[in-house]
Amino acid sequence: MTGAGGFIGSHLVELLVRAGYTTRAMIRYTSDSRTGNLALLPAEITNQIDIYRADLQDSEAVSNALAGMDAVFHLGAVIAIPYSYEHPNETVDINVGGTLNVLQAMRRHQTACGVIVSTSEVYGTAQYVPIDEKHPLQPQSPYSASKIGAETLAMSFNHSYNLPIVIVRPFNTFGPRQSARAVIPTIISQALTKDTVLLGAIHTTRDYTYAEDTARGLMQAAQHPEALGKIVNLGTGISNTIGGIADRIIELIGRPVTIIANESERMRPQASEVLRLESDNRLAAQLIDWRPQYTFDDGLQKTIDWMREHIAQFDAQKYVV
Numbered sequence: 001m002t003g004a005g006g007f008i009g010s011h012l013v014e015l016l017v018r019a020g021y022t023t024r025a026m027i028r029y030t031s032d033s034r035t036g037n038l039a040l041l042p043a044e045i046t047n048q049i050d051i052y053r054a055d056l057q058d059s060e061a062v063s064n065a066l067a068g069m070d071a072v073f074h075l076g077a078v079i080a081i082p083y084s085y086e087h088p089n090e091t092v093d094i095n096v097g098g099t100l101n102v103l104q105a106m107r108r109h110q111t112a113c114g115v116i117v118s119t120s121e122v123y124g125t126a127q128y129v130p131i132d133e134k135h136p137l138q139p140q141s142p143y144s145a146s147k148i149g150a151e152t153l154a155m156s157f158n159h160s161y162n163l164p165i166v167i168v169r170p171f172n173t174f175g176p177r178q179s180a181r182a183v184i185p186t187i188i189s190q191a192l193t194k195d196t197v198l199l200g201a202i203h204t205t206r207d208y209t210y211a212e213d214t215a216r217g218l219m220q221a222a223q224h225p226e227a228l229g230k231i232v233n234l235g236t237g238i239s240n241t242i243g244g245i246a247d248r249i250i251e252l253i254g255r256p257v258t259i260i261a262n263e264s265e266r267m268r269p270q271a272s273e274v275l276r277l278e279s280d281n282r283l284a285a286q287l288i289d290w291r292p293q294y295t296f297d298d299g300l301q302k303t304i305d306w307m308r309e310h311i312a313q314f315d316a317q318k319y320v321v
Contacts, residue, residue, distance in 0.1 A: 001013065001016075001023065001024065001025055001026060001072065001073040001074075001075065002026045002056060002062070002065070002072070002073070002074050002075055002076030002098070002102060003026075003074070003075030003076035003077060003117075004025030004026055004027050004036075004038065004049075004075070005025070005027040005028070005034075005035050005036025005037055005038050006036060006037060006075060006076075006079075007037060007173070007175075007177055007178045007179065007182075007211070008075060008117070008170070008173055008211060008214055008215060008218075009025075009036075009037070009073075009075045009076075010036070010037035010038055010040065010041060010177055011175065011177070011211045011212060011214070011215040012073060012075070012215040012218055012219065013025055013038060013041070013045070013049060014041055014045050014215075015212070015215045015216060015219055016219060017045050017048050017049065018045070019219065022050070023048070023049055023050065024049075024050040024052055024065065024069060025038060025049050025050065025051055025052065026052045026053075026054055026062075026065045026076070027051065027052070027053060028053070028054070028055055028056075029053040029054065029055070035051065037177045038051075040177055040310075052064075052065045056076045056094055056097075056098030056101060056102075057093060057094060057097055057098060057101070058101075059101040059104060059105070062098075062101040062102055062104075062105050063101075063104070063105040063108055063109070065105070066102070066105040066106065066108075066109050066111055067109055068109075069109070069111060070111070070112050070113070071111065071112060071113040071114070071115070071222045072102060072105075072106060072111055072113075072114045072115070073115045073117065073218055073222070074099060074102045074114060074115065074116050074117060075117045076094075076098055077094060077095045077098070077117075077146075077147070077150075078090060078091045078094050078095055078143070078146075079119075079143070079181075080143070080181050080321055081121070081141045081143045081144075081268065081272075082268070082321045083143075083321050084141055084142040084143035084146070085141065085142065085269070085272075086321075088142035091142050091143055091146050092142065092145075092146045092149070095143075095146035095147060095149070095150050096146055096149040096150050096153060099116065099150035099153055099154060100153060102114065102116075103153065103154060103157045103163060103165075106157075106163055106164075106165075107157070107161055107163060111164070112164060113164050113165075113166070113222050113225075113228065114154075114163065114164065114165040114166070115165070115166055115168055115218055115221050115222050116150065116151065116154045116165050116166070116167045116168070117168055117170065117218065118147050118150065118151050118167055118168065118169045118170075118231075119143075119144070119147050119169060119170065120169050120170065120171040120172065120207070120233070120235065120277050120279065121140075121141070121143060121144040121147065121274060122137050122138075122139075122144050122147050122148050122151065122169065123135050123136075123137065123138060123169075123274075123277065124137070124138025124139070124140040124144065124274055125138065125140070125273075125274050125275040125276055126275075126276040126277060126278060129239075129276065129278040130237055130278050130279055130280035130281075131233070131277065131278060131279055131280055132233070132280040132282075132283070133169070133230075133231045133232065133233055133280075133283055140271065140272045140273075140274055141268075141272050151167050151231070154167060155167065155229075155231075158228075158229050164228045164229075165228065165229070166221050166222075166227040166228055166229070166230055166231075166232065167230070167231040167232070168217065168218055168221050168231075168232050168233075168234055169231065169232065169233050169234065170209065170214045170217070170218075170234040170235070171206070171207040171208070171209055171233065171234065171235030171236070171277055171278075171279045172206045172207060172208045172209065172277070173208070173209050173210075173211050173214040174208050174209075174210065174211065174299060174300075174303060175210050175211030175212065175299060175302065175303050175306075176211065176302065176303055176306035176307075177211075177306070178211070178303075179320065180314050180315070180316075180318075180320040181320045181321065183199070183242060183245070184208070184245065184249070184300075184303065185303070185307060185314070186199075186320070187199070187245065187246050187249050188249055188253070188303065188304055188307050189307060189311065189314040189315075189316040190257075190316045191246075191249055191250050191253050191255070191257045192253060192304075192307065192308060192311055192316075193311065193314075193316045194257070194316055194317075195256070195257060195258060196257065196258045196259075196260055197246055197250070197257055197258070197259050197260065198260050198263045198266065198319075199242065199243075199246060199259060199260070199261050199262075199263065199266060200261070200262065200263060200265075200266030200267045200268065201242065201261070201262065201267060201268070201273060202241060202242045202243030202246065202259070202261040202262075203241055203242070203243065203275075204241065204242055204273065204274065204275050204276065205239040205240060205241050205242075205275070205276045205277065205278065206239060206240065206242070206245075206277050207235040207236055207237065207238060207239045207277050207278045207279045208236070208240065208245075208296060208299070209234060209235055209236055209292055210292070210294035210296075210298070210299035210302070211299075212293075212294065213234075213292045213293055213294055214234055216290065216293075217232075217234040217284060217288065217290045218234075220288040220289060220290050221288050221290075223288070224287060224288045224289070226287055227287045227288050230283075230287060232283055232284050232287055232288060233279045233280060233281055233283065233284060234279070234281065234284055234290065235277075235278070235279025235280075235281050235292075236279065236281070236292045236296070237278065237279055237280065237281050238278070238296065239276065239277065239278035240296065243259070243261065246259050247259075248297070248300065249300060249304070252297070252300055252301060252304055253304060265319050266319060
């Protein structure tokens with residue numbers, strides 16, 4: 001698995017190990033041997049993970065990581081949209097070039113299945129809802145453009161070389177171990193520690209899926225051969241405004257907090273802001289037998305509880321890109 005030390009990656013690693021799969025976790029090398037979110041997993045999980053340190057842009061290293069594996073989950077990417085505004089070259093190099101390296105490694109090792117993890121951001125602002133897999137793609141940020149590029153490259157390998165891949169488009173995922181780069185932990189960290197919550201646009205709507213549900217969807221995509229060559233949404237089919245989510249989080253936390261919206265630092269360029277996302281998940285139910293198991297409130301409460309225990313790792317005074 002690439003991107004194993006990330007937020008969704010760590011949940012997928014945990015799920016795969018608990019399901020009895022031998023799991024190789026590819027993470028980026030650091031001199032102090034950090035393992036990202038894998039360090040937050042219980043010891044009975046981490047003791048069973050095969051850690052492989054490498055960079056997605058190193059084709060030989062990626063090939064070595066895939067050697068002997070029956071399936072690959074490709075989650076490694078530059079994921080922050082605001083960061084992609086400032087670093088489009090890096091975003092494209094890693095998200096497209098890294099995907100090419102994974103696809104080439106699959107060809108070399110004849111890997112039986114590749115789950116290429118994309119994003120609902122490829123749809124841009126919804127032209128209709130719920131958004132099915134046939135919805136037009138709209139690159140409204142360098143990040144979304146890079147993921148569209150990665151998707152089309154993967155599908156071209158499926159058509160050209162019969163490479164066994166499935167593309168999964170998770171809608172917004174949230175849960176324990178997510179960084180303050182994302183809006184829900186940003187709201188929670190501020191609401192737990194301050195009297196005000198600073199936000200950008202609060203009228204935009206998103207379809208939020210709890211992390212365990214997203215991880216299970218990725219695993220099931222690999223378990224159903226009928227999904228190969230297909231594109232599959234993972235989402236709940238229910239959307240909420242950011243303002244409404246902030247109100248609900250404050251209610252669950254149970255202390256008076258004021259919301260200050262439209263803070264300039266947190267606003268995206270107007271034409272780049274995705275105004276509405278809401279998934280059609282019927283194909284996921286049909287192809288991979290996936291349906292979300294957690295309600296939004298249940299997921300929020302679990303996330304709040306986890307963040308209370310780990311609040312020291314969040315700086316609520318700082319806007320994280």
